[in-house]
Amino acid sequence: MTDFIVYIDRSTVHDGEVEELKSAMGELVDFIEDNEPEILAYDVYFSADGDWMTVMHMHADQASLDFHMEVAGPKFPPIGEFIDLEFIDVYGHVSDDLIQRLKDKASELGSGRVSVHELHRGVDRVLDD
Template identity: 80%
Template sequence: MTDFIVYIDQSTVSDGKLEELRSAMRELVDFVEANEPEILAYDVYFSADGSQMTVMHMHANQDSLEFHMEVAGPKFPPIGEFIEFDSIDVYGRLSEDLIERLNDKASTLGSGRVSVHELHRGVDRVSNN
């Protein structure tokens, strides 16, 4: 079984804030790239009409996600002025402490929910196992 964690959050973009949000997210992605060498992927997507933002990141293990929350966490609250946070879906096994931190993030940025989905069965062709 894999320890990979896939994190997906979704937010509604506040009216008139799309360009400011795009700029803030460019800065956040640059920060993650420079400061989180263990993160496997960190991607930001916008819907065609610019009303929704999705952030996806992939981690080799829970430690990587915990590090992301620690290092990038202080960068999240200012982004809250540009969005209404809708949801976090995490695929993989997480500690109760990390789930609590994600719930804190969701309530800081909006009224979104956090759902954790544990792996039942799958194929892993990414790792060297």
């Protein structure tokens, strides 16, 4: 069984804030690229009308997501002025402590819920040579 964790969150963008949010998220992506060498992917998406933002990241294991929350966590609160975080979905097994940290993030940045989805069965070729 794989230890991969996929994290997806979706936020409503406050009216008139999409360009400032794009700039803030660009800075966050640069920070993550420079400071989180173990993260497998960190991607930010905006709807065509700029009303929604979706963030997806992928981790080889829980330690990588824990590290992300520790290192990048202080960068999240300023982004809250541009969004209302609606939900966080986590795919993979994570600890109760990490779930609570994600719930804290969701309530700090919006009114979002956190859902964890355990792997039933799958095939992963992400790290195959």
